Amino acid sequence: MKAAIVGATGYGGIELIRLLHNHPEVKKIAVFSSSQEGKTMAESYPHVSEIIDETLEDINVEHLKHHDVVFLSTPPGVSADLTGQLVPGTKVIDLSGDLRLKDASVYEKWYGRSSAETSLLEKAVYGLTEWRKEEIEKTDLLANPGCYPTAVLLGLAPLVKEGAIDANQVIIDAKSGTTGAGRSLNAITHFSEMNDNFKVYKVNEHKHTPEIEQELSGWMQENATVTFTPHLVPMTRGIMATMYAPLHKGWTEQNVKEIYDKAYSDKTFVRVRKSGTYPFTKEVYGTNYCDIGVTVDERTGRITVVSVIDNLVKGASGQAVQNMNVMFGLPEETGLYSVPIYP
Ligand SMILES: NC(=O)C1=CN([C@@H]2O[C@H](COP(=O)(O)OP(=O)(O)OC[C@H]3O[C@@H](n4cnc5c(N)ncnc54)[C@H](OP(=O)(O)O)[C@@H]3O)[C@@H](O)[C@H]2O)C=CC1
Ligand SMILES: CC(=O)N[C@@H](CCC(=O)OP(=O)(O)O)C(=O)O
Numbered sequence: 001m002k003a004a005i006v007g008a009t010g011y012g013g014i015e016l017i018r019l020l021h022n023h024p025e026v027k028k029i030a031v032f033s034s035s036q037e038g039k040t041m042a043e044s045y046p047h048v049s050e051i052i053d054e055t056l057e058d059i060n061v062e063h064l065k066h067h068d069v070v071f072l073s074t075p076p077g078v079s080a081d082l083t084g085q086l087v088p089g090t091k092v093i094d095l096s097g098d099l100r101l102k103d104a105s106v107y108e109k110w111y112g113r114s115s116a117e118t119s120l121l122e123k124a125v126y127g128l129t130e131w132r133k134e135e136i137e138k139t140d141l142l143a144n145p146g147c148y149p150t151a152v153l154l155g156l157a158p159l160v161k162e163g164a165i166d167a168n169q170v171i172i173d174a175k176s177g178t179t180g181a182g183r184s185l186n187a188i189t190h191f192s193e194m195n196d197n198f199k200v201y202k203v204n205e206h207k208h209t210p211e212i213e214q215e216l217s218g219w220m221q222e223n224a225t226v227t228f229t230p231h232l233v234p235m236t237r238g239i240m241a242t243m244y245a246p247l248h249k250g251w252t253e254q255n256v257k258e259i260y261d262k263a264y265s266d267k268t269f270v271r272v273r274k275s276g277t278y279p280f281t282k283e284v285y286g287t288n289y290c291d292i293g294v295t296v297d298e299r300t301g302r303i304t305v306v307s308v309i310d311n312l313v314k315g316a317s318g319q320a321v322q323n324m325n326v327m328f329g330l331p332e333e334t335g336l337y338s339v340p341i342y343p
Pocket of ligand 1: 006007008009010011012013032033034035036059072073074075076078095096097145146147180181182183184193311312314316
């Protein structure tokens, strides 16, 4: 397979290069840039010197079409424009939020910009791989989920789908490492602001709120609204989403455990911890795993779900490669097996 990456100089892009370079079916990786045409990847990222020789090319739709799959790892607004020129004909995986929200007015409200064309929104499959495999197999346009929604939705899916909780009652408290904000420097993430600090941001205003609500609403078959509070913590990679909700009557730690096992025992990349044990971000570092810990407080009747991912892997490029595998009829784990880097 020949793969193209637009936005290769960003963090999502360089992580795609790392994963695709190790993928047994990918024989060529072409890299595209809107600002660094003619430079080598090693000029931006010396750690790939003598491993990745590719030179960055100007973004040219005709050239992109010569690849079996095009990854768009670009800021909002870019893929809405490019995708329409590539599909049908070329398989496209969009890592941005441009095609995730099916209601254009919701996108416009939360992203503050015009949405992609309705025909593209209708065509794009929301690629939460573990729950959308049959649709992903058939599509040539994939909207890769956001990092926070990946951790949150994988953590909540068994409970919402089995009717153990009302998604409207869910409170999501999530923390991310700074690579979630991309490579560009800004005052929020620079060292002096971030080191020795723990920041809350975009309370009730984060663009991942409608994405989470869209998927929960589909599972509940009624509109769901959630409280979602993101935080930035001084670490490079990783997301921990801690979710709280009251359990419906009759649900116990035992039958909750059973629905998680039923949902995920055959899913390679979701690991459910033993009762009373919880995952840490470092335990998935550099891998496509989502690790989940669940506990029920019998005093309050509330459940606590802890879900961790590496934002750049399962939260972005790893899930994108997992989706590529499914779109091309390969085992979804192809090229993605690895042991977390620990400590
Ligand atoms: N970082 C993360 O954890 C996650 C990121 N995402 C999403 O993935 C996408 C990429 O994120 P990330 O890699 O972190 O961001 P970065 O800021 O690190 O990289 C984005 C890249 O996009 C390219 N770019 C900028 N403007 C344009 C343009 N007008 N046309 C084409 N390319 C452009 C830039 O490369 P150049 O100047 O060389 O063209 C840049 O390197 C974003 O939509 C992000 O929201 C999704 C999930 C998680
Ligand atoms: C730590 C941090 O800043 N994270 C980013 C999430 C990045 C992301 O996944 O955004 P997309 O939905 O565009 O893909 C944020 O909160 O905006």
